[in-house]
Amino acid sequence: MSFEDKDFIIRQIKQLAEGIGQFLSLQSVKELIHYDNAEKDLVSDAEIEAILLMHSVRKIQQDNNLTDETVSEELGVNQDDLASLENAEKVPTPDELVSLRNFVNNV
Structure with missing residues (x-):
């Protein structure tokens, strides 16, 4: 897998998230992303x-005018790791995924 391929897929996912991704399930997003891709495990x-x-x-965060520090504390994830997750530079740990899910589902 080339870096360019993965970068392209990550940009597609971000665009989906901004549009219809918020209404689709994880499985639906995966199917859309992998529709034309021969390598299923790219991301x-x-x-x-x-x-x-x-x-x-x-x-x-934007809707509630929360600071990066507040979000970081709520999630229990340091700000550098949070930025790395946002930029898809880091694969989340299982604990980070749980924290993200809980934050989104409880707000």
Whole structure:
């Protein structure tokens, strides 16, 4: 897998998250992303879910005028890791995924 291929897929996921991705399930987004791609494992489920969740976290942050520090504290994730998750530079740990899900579902 080339870096360019993965970067392209990640940009597609981010665009989906901004549009119809917020209304689709993780499985539906995966199917859309992998529709024309021969390599199914280009981006992991955790990476796709993290991108969608981070979009929701940032939307909640903006809607509620929360600071990065407040969001970081709520999630229990340091600000550098949070930025890496948002930029898809880091695959989330299972604990980080749980924190993201809980934040999005409880706000």
